[in-house]
Amino acid sequence: MQVKKGVMESINYDRFSSSDTENLHHNPKLVPLKGRQNRVAYVLYGLLILLLLILVMVTGIKFSQLSQGIEEIKIYLTAASSHSSPFPAKSPQHGEVDLGPQFVEVQGDCHSDWLYFEKHCYYLSTEKTNWHSAEQRCIEQQGHLFVPNSMMEMEYMSMVAVEKHMYWIGLVEYGHEGNWTLVDGTDFKSTPKFWDHGQPDDWHVRVNGEDCGQLHPDIQIGLRRWNDADCTLNYYYICEANV
Template sequence: QDLTYSWAHSVCLKLLLLFCSLSGSQQWVSNSCAETLCREGWVSFQSKCYLMSTSTVTWSKAESLCQSVRGHLLVLNSVEELDFISNVAEARYSYWIGLVEHEEGHWTWVDGTDFNTTPTYWDEGQPDDWSLRVNGEDCGQLHPSYRNQRKLWNDLEKTMWFFFAKKFSLVTLRRRQRSSTLIHSC
């Protein structure tokens, strides 16, 4: 049974909004084929499929769920991807992303991408590591920005509950569905 799709139907639809991503360095599938390869309820962008959940979990649980399908919370690589997510995500909700601060002042991406080489999209005044939080604010979140049309980053305590969305590479989906007629129809 296809791990990606069985997980999506049995778990994802019951979870908080988060962004998961699976790694895949080669682009074997064209953008024109993306709509065909993404399952119903998923949306595609730049050879990736995204699924928004309808319930909430903590940051650690969200990352754990992503890892259970060999993925991670979303690592935002471009302003185009941020704008896409901002347009498809529910405007009033916040979403966990794969940004974490294991050491104070040193943010890292969960997939190992060098944080210092990626563009940053912190909201005004963020990260602020709000001192009233007992456990600090060490996890990244996309939240509605009152000054901007797109969602921007915020730091937040990882024990809070938020929605998440999953992002899968079409390369990964293709590898998992070698015998699928969807692949051959592209």
């Protein structure tokens, strides 16, 4: 049977059109992933940089703290090595002071039970007496009541003195009010002052006034302060002598 040419072309067109439609349904168009992968890579790269920055900051802080600790150790070792021998390790008895390893108990011409610091000997009493008696006892030991001539000396005495004790020192008011004198002859005007807040106040409630200097038991910012007190009262005392 002979089929007309137009009919054949119509059949072929329908066949190919149906096949193409099926291919479009079964093979959808793929979306490129390259752009998405790049964005993920950038995010991960940014997080890595952030972590590295945090690590650098933390390391810098730790290094600074370590350097400070090393410097403090150097200062301690330098101070400790400036003396010939440390105190023997023992528990302090009644009236004694646990001074630690950075101080020397006896050196050069210091008497027994005296402390050595910067070419001076110091004695912290374990008994109380009035100011004039304390000065006389120090003189009998070829010394005088403690005269704080520098910040370093005051810092040292603040460390070794018993915390709750009040001590007579070589500071006295002679003659008219305000005429303070140091017993070793040092010019009082040229000496650093370490008066406590509101002192000297020459408290007039006391019959004898307050003409003698003492170290307050309270420690402020790690440093003891001066106070004027009635010379007839009984306190501990500190003697000082040159080596």
